[in-house]
């Protein structure tokens with residue numbers, strides 16, 4: 047982080063930049079799933095750190111907001127801690143790790159397990175906003191494909207995947223169609239989270255700093271994962287429950303316990319896991335009778 | 341000289357936080373079409389511009405956003421006011437405008453001359469800020485589309501008779517098209533191009 051942040055404007059960005067980003071956000075909401083170009087600014091952190099999401103958050107945040115930042119599902123990773131500290135410093139906003147208390151949630155990789163509500167905005171940090179980029183490197187061409195709603199190549203690519211692997215192997219950044227029109231990259235969230243984007247009560251904003259794009263999904267908007275009649279979209283399922291809180295049907299991370307092959311599966315969403323444990327839910331690992339049973 | 345004084349009058353007293361407040365309300369409004377919002381902030385805008393329209397101008401306009409004004413506004417202190425407070429250039433070309441401010445009772449007979457963007461860049465379009473007689477009172481409109489759970493009913497007084505047809509034409513251009521913000525004094529509501537309106 048650079049020195050002298052105190053001499054910067056509220057939320058770091060100057061008013062001219064905020065206006066430009068705000069206009070882009072309004073257009074993004076009006077054209078769901080369409081990538082609005084914007085003049086991305088240098089931020090006092092490297093590109094890989096979510097500068098697109100940081101700029102979107104900086105343009106929308108006000109003194110009464112309560113900010114939560116997650117990286118993977120956790121609030122305590124270096125990236126999340128740094129971004130949270132940045133906004134505490136430049137905008138003096140309240141921060142939280144509790145999903146339900148936040149008005150703005152900035153995220154990389156996950157959508158919280160707890161259902162988001164009407165007063166909340168989810169801001170995604172996006173590295174690669176263009177879902178067609180792996181098919182076509184030229185921006186002029188992908189833009190034309192979106193313009194003409196020419197998504198056949200994308201379907202062919204997914205179907206080839208099925209032919210080779212018996213299923214669509216993409217588990218992250220799984221493409222979706224928004225409001226029946228634009229194909230959009232939810233990147234880089236696991237496809238497990240795709241259904242949470244559909245008809246969400248919260249506004250979802252996406253910022254890509256290096257690629258200079260902003261896009262959005264308004265609340266109550268159809269978000270459909272691309273699939274085929276004979277190969278319908280399926281999310282990952284986990285056989286285990288969370289070892290700490292016993293949660294089932296949530297996204298789990300594998301944690302290696304020792305070099306003897308010991309491992310456990312725990313909630314990727316750390317706030318969700320802590321909240322469940324606070325409410326008395328106990329997983330296998332923390333069960334009181336565990337030692338006695340062994 | 342009276343015109344000059346009016347042009348210098350008003351503006352936000354605390355631009356950073358007041359424009360954030362207005363923007364947040366606009367963002368929520370665009371995300372939830374048909375929701376009536378209200379601002380208590382005084383923009384000090386010249387007649388016949390309404391207070392909400394004035395606050396929106398101060399929040400979104402600057403030297404990068406050419407502004408088109410309807411006749412009554414073009415003849416008022418508005419061109420100097422918006423120039424002084426935001427730096428936005430005035431254009432007579434609808435197709436060049438990022439924002440168009442339209443006073444009550446003078447709604448355009450077509451949206452066709454405003455910028456609708458291109459198929460590749462549908463965001464390069466005009467946003468119309470259209471003053472009406474009242475929001476929450478008058479003709480019932482039934483809205484559907486993104487941002488709306490099932491159907492949203494809202495009453496608007498003073499919409500031109502042909503608005504429904506203009507809007508259908510606009511909707512048919514999607515993803516091209518204009519977005520509209522209806523204003524009535526201190527109140528406003530947003531109609532992004534995705535919204536469908538039934539009378």
Ligand SMILES: [Zn+2]
Nearest residue numbers: 288291313319
């Ligand atoms: Zn857990």
